[in-house]
Amino acid sequence: MQTLADYYGKTLKFEKLFNYCPGCGHGIITRLVAEVIEEMGIREKTMAVVGIGCGGFSHHYLEVDAIEAIHGRSPASAIGYKMALPDHIVFTYQGDGDGSAIGLHELMHAANRGMPITTIMINNSVFGMTGGQMSPTSIPGQVTATTPKGRDVSLHGYPILVPEMMRAMKGVAYLARESVVNAKSITKAAKSIRNAFECQIRGLGFSFVEVISPCPTGLHLKVADAYKYTATETLDYFKPQIFKNALENDNEI
Template sequence: MENLSAKYGKTLNLDKLTSYCPGCGHGIVTRLVAEAIESLGIMSRTISIVGIGCGGFSHHYMDIDAIEATHGRSPSFAIGYKLARPDNIVFTYAGDGDTCAIGLGDLMHAANKGMPITTIMVNNTVFGMTGGQMSPTTLEGQVTTTTTKGRAVPHQGYPLLVPEMMRAMPGVKYLARESVATPKDVRKAKKSIRKAFECQVKGLGYAFVEVIVPCPTGLKMNVKDSYARCGNEMADYFKPQVFKDETEQSDVA
């Protein structure tokens, strides 16, 4: 068996037991973020800004510095940190509820500034930690604890497509949506997350990766069915793709 402690021990904190629910997609995304940091050799100067929710646990499993931001304000915290310590690598990690409900204004203004910051948004279409309530990305017809008859567009509006809102912003240099529904999807997500960090290392501008993941607990589904939903209904609406990739440009002086 591969010695994971020897290979990833510098970034992944393998001594901690996970608090993520069985089948939760956060565990996969946390691992991919840690691998990107490790492979780029930036651990000693990387800081995580986490939001409120299940994503707020991610830094418990990485041996890096972290700040726990107030609800929705991770992008603003990241801007302040980057201005104070421009040579360090700063990234935000939060779910769809934190990022694009109360935090949507902070997120859009951070993206529009074009500062070299990396954002990872983990989209499971519910407020997972607080009981499975509707989030801005809840799919039409999806039953949650606050949409017991399913999300109805005339009343709750359309599920939010966040990367599409950023596509025209000139300061956004890497923009992608990925999935963890299958091993092939995970490999694509790994590549995009690494590129989002490379974008910051090169000083190019803002980088954003949305990762669609299952939430078996919040959706009240078994693990197998929740991953099937992630690869079908979720991927049909939140289409995985790379919207913009300017990571091959030379460093900004």
């Protein structure tokens, strides 16, 4: 029987199947998710629910079952799946546009509900797939396709700090902001992703990891310059930290 890999290998060249732009942080984060799932031995019972946008390509590179939800509705779809199959590990993989714009209400209610699912939100501070427009997380002064003179908070408001909004919710078990701007930050991001899944496995509540990621295409910068910009300008506003960690108080540790 011909496998899907055989089919694609014969009809398309594999190097044409990678959807992320050169230097995009999504590639790093997708690999971290894959490695954590493999290391934890949960692949056979893991379901990915992806959003619309660049993050929607992530399941192409993960050997797990996946659902593509309509824009912003990944948390609702994940909750439905988790209720039907509570022994499965369910996570959403969303961009900042999908998670903090059209899907912000879904995300907040999922977090407040405390359902043991996991959300990984990649924040690259632009709507990357549709042309680099300002997103809810574009930082003050950031030049985008829709803010050619930079984001003006007096006109556009302030960037949304999603984890800070969730911090007081009792249903949230693990809450972190990480980045992938260098090797040290990548190691920390991997640990947070693992902790988020661990909280779900133990049924401690909702877990959320925001990962700050460079978007060279959306920033109109060379790859090295995009990482430098993200490490300085973006992280100056979105400061990486662990906000909540129920694992520290779990008696099973």
